[in-house]
Amino acid sequence: MTTYSKTSALMRRGAEFLGSDHAILCGAMSWVSERNLVSAISNAGGFGVIACGAMTPDLLDNEIAETKKRTDRPFGVNLITMHPQIMDLIDVCTKHGVGHVVLAGGLPPKGSVDRIKESGAKVICFAPTLALAKKLLRSGADAMVIEGMEAGGHIGPVATSVLAQEFLPELAEDHLVFVAGGIGRGEAIAGYLEMGAAGVQLGTRFACATESIAHPDFKKAFFRAGARDAVASVQVDPRLPVIPVRALKNKGTELFTAKQREVANLLDGEGIDMGEAQLQIEHYWAGALRRAVIDGDVENGSLMAGQSVGMVKKEEPVADIIAELLAESESALTRR
Numbered sequence: 460m461t462t463y464s465k466t467s468a469l470m471r472r473g474a475e476f477l478g479s480d481h482a483i484l485c486g487a488m489s490w491v492s493e494r495n496l497v498s499a500i501s502n503a504g505g506f507g508v509i510a511c512g513a514m515t516p517d518l519l520d521n522e523i524a525e526t527k528k529r530t531d532r533p534f535g536v537n538l539i540t541m542h543p544q545i546m547d548l549i550d551v552c553t554k555h556g557v558g559h560v561v562l563a564g565g566l567p568p569k570g571s572v573d574r575i576k577e578s579g580a581k582v583i584c585f586a587p588t589l590a591l592a593k594k595l596l597r598s599g600a601d602a603m604v605i606e607g608m609e610a611g612g613h614i615g616p617v618a619t620s621v622l623a624q625e626f627l628p629e630l631a632e633d634h635l636v637f638v639a640g641g642i643g644r645g646e647a648i649a650g651y652l653e654m655g656a657a658g659v660q661l662g663t664r665f666a667c668a669t670e671s672i673a674h675p676d677f678k679k680a681f682f683r684a685g686a687r688d689a690v691a692s693v694q695v696d697p698r699l700p701v702i703p704v705r706a707l708k709n710k711g712t713e714l715f716t717a718k719q720r721e722v723a724n725l726l727d728g729e730g731i732d733m734g735e736a737q738l739q740i741e742h743y744w745a746g747a748l749r750r751a752v753i754d755g756d757v758e759n760g761s762l763m764a765g766q767s768v769g770m771v772k773k774e775e776p777v778a779d780i781i782a783e784l785l786a787e788s789e790s791a792l793t794r795r
């Protein structure tokens with residue numbers, strides 16, 4: 460077995476925390492991060508994370524059970540904080556003895572962190588600002604993910620390189636911080652590890668792996684695309700704050716503009732309130748992503764992808780992608 464001693468030494472804390480060989484998480488991707496990809500990542504020594512998205516507790520229960528049939532290595536579950544049944548979803552994770560729950564999409568609702576920790580599981584949170592990261596760590600979060608705007612899917616406004624410089628010097632010594640967004644090669648992993656990251660999280664590089672169930676046309680769109688094709692959505696109405704989503708440009712990009720106008724008109728007519736308006740936008744994304752990932756409608760669906768998409772050239776087994784990333788990191792560290 461190839462060893463990556465310098466990379467492994469820098470990943471040791473993160474790997475111990477995750478219970479995996481390498482501190483490389485495959486970030487949850489709705490519709491993509493299901494039993495097959497998640498188990499493949501964990502079996503290859505990384506850390507897979509199920510994307511719960513809008514699943515009901517019963518669906519999540521089944522997905523975890525199916526994933527456990529495919530791997531006996533640790534994996535996590537990503538829950539969206541605004542899910543109306545979040546507490547029930549936490550209980551499903553507890554029932555299955557899931558070791559790590561990732562809370563995404565906003566501040567964790569009251570009681571959720573404690574509920575997860577009571578089960579003995581670790582809590583991983585996303586933090587958009589350093590102040591919020593400190594608050595979440597004080598409230599019981601065991602680790603942080605910082606994710607820059609290069610990433611695919613819902614994004615914040617700040618680049619990964621800047622977040623890393625802001626967060627790592629302050630937090631990395633005493634806390635576990637995983638860096639995500641725009642990572643396409645191992646040299647970048649080496650850099651963030653040297654800055655103190657406990658590990659990294661990638662999505663785009665894994666989305667088209669052999670084990671990913673994404674439609675062949677979804678994968679082809681990734682292989683053809685370059686960094687400039689992965690653009691952030693634009694907010695068309697100042698009153699309707701939409702979280703930007705990075706995806707490959709297509710007709711779906713325009714359809715989202717039309718959807719925003721439709722929802723803004725409903726707000727005008729006072730047919731719905733702001734909470735309902737935002738929920739409608741999120742439902743739109745979930746449906747559009749499904750259309751592209753599952754149905755292969757790459758024209759009208761959402762091709763969520765990060766700027767590292769230009770480094771996704773062909774379908775490869777997860778194990779090869781992980782081995783390549785580790786080899787690149789190791790040779791970068793050896794050259795230092």
Ligand SMILES: Cc1cc2nc3c(=O)[nH]c(=O)nc-3n(C[C@H](O)[C@H](O)[C@H](O)COP(=O)(O)O)c2cc1C
Binds near residue numbers: 486610613762763766
């Ligand atoms: C197709 C796609 C779907 C995603 N869906 C989710 C999601 O449901 N929940 C979430 O927390 N992050 C989601 N993400 C973000 C990933 O988990 C990961 O953090 C991100 O892809 C890392 O950046 P990268 O794409 O530059 O590697 C998604 C990303 C992609 C590409």
